[in-house]
Amino acid sequence: MKNILFKLTGVAFFLGLTACQEKLDSGNNNSLATVPAVYMSADNTSISFAKSTQSGSTNFEIRLSNLRDRNETITISAVDFFPEYNKKNTTTYKMLPASEYKLVEKGNASNSSTNGSLTVTVKPGQTSVQVDVEVNPLNEDTYPMGIKYAIPLRIVSSSLPILSKKDVIVTLNRPFKTSVPKIKQGYALGLKLADNIEASEEFTVQGLFLYEKFHAYDGVHVNMSLFQGAMLPYTRIDAGKIQVKNGGGDSPDDWAITSDIAPMKWCQITFTYKDSFLKLYINGKLIKTYQRPSLKIEPGMRINIENTQTSYSATRYFREFRIWNRVLTDAEIIDGLYLPADPDSKGLVAYLPLTEKEGCKDKSHYDNTTIYRKGTSRSNSGIQDGGQFVKDIDESEFISKIEWKENVKFPAQGLETEE
Structure with missing residues (x-):
């Protein structure tokens, strides 16, 4: 009888964890309040260039599921997931080289990167951090307008669990x-x-x-x-x-x-x-x-x-x-x-x-x-x-x-x- 009760308790505990993860990964912010985790607030963002000879910028937000009382570190990096993404969505995106853009933690200009990877810190009492993406003017001979260049960024490591909503695509609205x-x-x-x-x-x-x-x-x-x-x-x-x-x-x-x-x-x-x-x-x-x-x-x-x-x-x-x-x-x-x-x-x-x-x-x-x-x-x-x-x-x-x-x-x- 004790074994049966022990097994039932184990099953209930496992199901509870599973349900918790489903709730955590549902994308509904109201259900994210109980378990700490990290995720991207949006799937994509776009950079609009005023002129073809000028640079452009945008930003995106990395969010925590709830307030924390300690620093939480998160690393994002350019990851070429476009082959799979293009096949699934019938798109033709190609990854823009990291040398053509800079990642900057918003409000902390000293924390920047030109290698496609950036580690940011969410401080106690905060639920998010913004990252600016600054793209250089793009030469049309090197980067033809007919090729859809974009920047695929992913949360690759974190002091908290990472939800499935971990990617953001920065698209380029290039005038020409x-x-x-x-x-x-x-x-x-x-x-x-x-x-x-x-x-x-x-x-x-x-x-x-x-x-x-x-x-x-x-x-x-x-x-x-x-x-x-x-x-x-x-x-x-x-x-x-x-x-x-x-x-x-x-x-x-x-x-x-x-x-x-x-x-x-x-x-x-x-x-x-x-x-x-x-x-x-x-x-x-x-x-x-x-x-x-x-x-x-x-x-x-x-x-x-x-x-x-x-x-x-x-x-x-x-x-x-x-x-x-x-x-x-x-x-x-x-x-x-x-x-x-x-x-x-x-x-x-x-x-x-x-x-x-x-x-x-x-x-x-x-x-x-x-x-x-x-x-x-x-x-x-x-x-x-x-x-x-x-x-x-x-x-x-x-x-x-x-x-x-x-x-x-x-x-x-x-x-x-x-x-």
Whole structure:
């Protein structure tokens, strides 16, 4: 009987410890009051740089679960947990070298480090300590904008138990400057996908545009379209709205209304497709979901990125056309609004960065072919339906019709430059 009671008591004690740990590690601060432990107050924080030539800073907080009557020491360190994190979250973060930033205990400037590791002390009567992260100006040649650099920090040792909430990711909101082509009315690009691309019934297609105006071919109606080809239904874009057709006719349900499509405003248009659901995002926001069966990307497919007929097009700025053979997550879409894409991004099958340095050539790892197109009509009005109103031209002729805008600044709502 004594053995039974002893075993039951042991089981109860073990279950009590387990329950206590579950309560301790729940992330609910109200339940952390009974057992002392240490954890990060947030999973991530971001550094915003005022200019591309300037440094940036942010801070994060390391917290104790309750007040202590003695000093508690905690060591944080840069730990490259990105391979596992990226796989789990479909991200592409790469660790920024410790030589490019400094860790400083807030309120104690003498306690700082440039080797990616810092030990701090939480004094009696305190429940937290803040750590400043100061990042140097980052050279774009050394740290390309298309690679998502970040700082992964972890609580690696402590005089108290460490909860599972032990990591913080410091992301970098880096402004940058680039050249952008201004493409004249009656000219547009296309793309022929390489023959070695695998067919896929799910995809993401993106383009970033700034329209000077939306041209009405008859003084009233606008017939400017995007991403023409078997990959997507026919689209029309106009100020404040976009249409995704479903067959030959027009329906009110085809239209989506958004103030993000406006003259002289940058507009990133993203379509994702999977299981017959076609989702439309404008500047990272999900605007509308359509049902459109049997869409796909295929090897050798031709995509006319914009309408080329003279009366159906308008002068605009255009950069960063991209195609993936997978659906990007909402976080990935937002993360890639303005920054260049990483050519090594999973599933990226076509990529036109559109800079004066790179021209209009595809920079993906596939041998895609850029197509240069011209509207053949001299008139900028009237109905111009049919293939006879457009033709393919040489690269040199197309490039001669481009006006490159230098030092265009991102992120920005409109066309901004920074010398």
